[in-house]
Amino acid sequence: MRSILMRGCASLAVVVAVAAVPGLALADSPAPADAGSDVPVHTGPAAAPIVVTATPFGHTTDETPTISVHIDAEQISRAGGASIADALRDTPGISVSGFATGASRPIIRGMDATRVRLLEDGTSSSDVSDIGPDHGIPIDPLSARSIEVVRGAATLRYGSQAIGGVVNTINNRVPMSLPKETISAEASSSYTTVNKGAEVAGLVDGKAGQFALHADAFWRTTDNYDTPDGTQQNSWFHGWGGSLGGSYFLGDGKSHMGLAVTHYDSQYGVPSDTTYIDMRQTKVMSRNSFDLGTGLLKALTLDGSYGDYKHSEKNPDGSINSTFKNKEWNGRGELLFNALGPVRNTALGVEYINRKFQGLGEATDYLSPATNESIAGYLFSEIQLASRFHVEASGRVEHAHITGTPADDRFTSRDFTPLSGAIGALYEPITGVKLGLNFSSTGRAPALTELFARGAHDGPQTFEMGDANLKVERANSLEASLRVHEGGFRLTGSIYSTWFRNYIYGDLTGRTCDDAGVCAVGGDGELRELFYRQQGAHFRGLEGQIEQVLTKTAEGTFSAKVLGDYTRATLDDGNNVPRIPPYRVGGGFTWEGRKMDAGMTLIHYGRQDKAGLFDTPTPGYNSLSMNLAWRPFTRRPGVEFSVIGQNLTDDTQRLATALNKDLVVMPGRSVRFVIKVATL
Secondary structure (H helix, E strand, O other): HHHHHHHHHHHHHHHHHHHHHOOOOOOOOOOOOOOOOOOOOOEEEEEEEEOOOOOOOOEHHHOOOOOOOEEEHHHHHHHHOHHHHEEEEOOOOOOEEEOOOEEEOOOOOEEEEEEEEEOOEEEEEEOOOOOOOOOOOOOHHHHOOOEEEEHHHHHHOOOOOOEEEEEEEEEEOOOOOOOOOOEEEEEEEEEEEOOEEEEEEEEEEEEEOEEEEEEEEEEEEEEEEEEEEEOOOOOEEEEEEEEEEEEEEEEEOOOEEEEEEEEEEEEOOOOOOOOEEEEEEEEEEEEEEEOOOOOOEEEEEEEEEEEEEEEEEEOOOOOOOEEEEEEEEEEEEEEEEEEEOOOEEEEEEEEEEEEEEEEEEOOHHHHEEEEEEEEEEEEEEEEEEEEEEEEEEEEEEEEEEEEEOOOOOOOEEEEEEOEEEEEEEEEEEEEOOOEEEEEEEEOOOOOOHHOOOEEEEEEOOEEEEEEOOOOOOEEEEEEEEEEEEEEEEEEEEEEEEEEEEEEEEEEEEEEEEEEOOOOOOOOOOOEEEEEEEEEEEEEEEEEEEEEEEEEEOOEEEEEEEEEEEEEEEEEEEOHHHHHHHHEEEEEEEEEEEEOOOEEEEEEEEOEEEEOHHHHHOOOOEEEEEEEEEEOOOOOOOOOEEEEEEEEOOOOOOOOOOOOOOOOOOOOOOOEEEEEEEOOO
């Protein structure tokens, strides 16, 4: 604890130092980057931001057939929380698993874990959050500059485990462009009432000749959080981390080679249990791009990462129950082509993943050592058929070699070769109105737990059994989207349907088990029996958001918004897919001004009474949030004071998506105070 506090004090010193330096020009956000950069572009409320994950070519959110999501640093700060999922929770179509303060994954249209690919700067997050819902993601939102969510044809660049979509956290740890300023910095500090939470974060970007350099660090600590029903025991969190990175730019700056080393360290309680998780990861990332001229070949990109991850599940006295280790290589090479007739852009790529998972202690009873090695080739292309009509198409062939030991103790090796393809079209019948249509057929190899789970997992309190004979899962998806942008009015909406063949899901049997695997209906054990099974399934739903500028003056802009989403998921046997989020509908108002920003959002979450077998329905609730940001200094507009309120109705909130919802209530009324200083 002493070392953590020392790191926190050091980070706090960054805030003070930045504010005290007299000659630095202060601003609200980093300088704009070019379309090929991963640094988020400050575009204002009416402009579409660039989403580099959506295509290899750096398009805006309005240029892709499926609607992409871009969450900037200000939105991440207002959301708070220790997980990137928290920053996305108010986005239509996206919910959170909410298992623990330190373990919450984003859920896209009811799909989680092995159907949502998590990335950091375009490379694998290299964790074990897909192994169990109590396992956190080693990417802290304090280090993120933006978060992108992408669906459609572009997801095939990142693997078959992206049926639901791709969530890419962008933090510029490997700089993708030369900064315009010699040095720039940002720092923030906050305090949250609901959990006595304190956090500090800072980052520095700079350049020296043709070198771009980056450093960042964060520290946060919380106590158990309060709920309307009392304190949620064992819900605390402590964490710290940081990175050092740099890139060298050749010639005119169109080519670069870069490397970053990152570290993440956290300890957090599992609120449905008495144990806590002690997690750490060290990762090396490399991002490289080489300009190939103006002929047919445009550029070559080579990106890769290696992550060394470990966490131990400990008792309150510090003794270790089990340890999970994950060592993972991820590499991608992509060749970009210039326009050739109506073919506007093309990318040809190859991706390699080598994952070695190991469980020690009691973890061997749940999942023995297992490996997953895959290599894939893919093609992504854009075709401009007319000035207002373009098509995106992609295809991927992937071979996965997976090994492990199921419950029968016989070492098993499985090989899968899923094929995937997608095509999408975007048509603009009149200026300001865009219609999108996307079809995809995606094959997914079964995941490690789905094949080889073999016993007790104390965190989620389940006794899980995999099936080493599972087949490739296939999802055939059809989606239509509508975007309208006329003056101060913006509408985005989608309707979708996905038909699964051999859908893999965790099926609760209604029996409880002890650690030895003795299971019975009404048994004495505390673990719920869960089998991984396959059958057909159908997901369908709709989502959308409307924004309207009500008043725009020289002092600022006053806007209103309405949002909502709904997902329905059923199995072919007539039962419900378990742990699907309920419908929600809401809206609010925002003011964005030179000196002050303010906002209010009220969202109603419906009752989820279409729960899976032996799952628990959840009641509806209301979530009211408000925020106020003040920049009092005209000559230093980068100094900002914020107050952020969440769950101001103090409603009792249980998440239908959480496996431990019967035991865990989300935080109650919370007020967060933030100080931020930014320089250019």
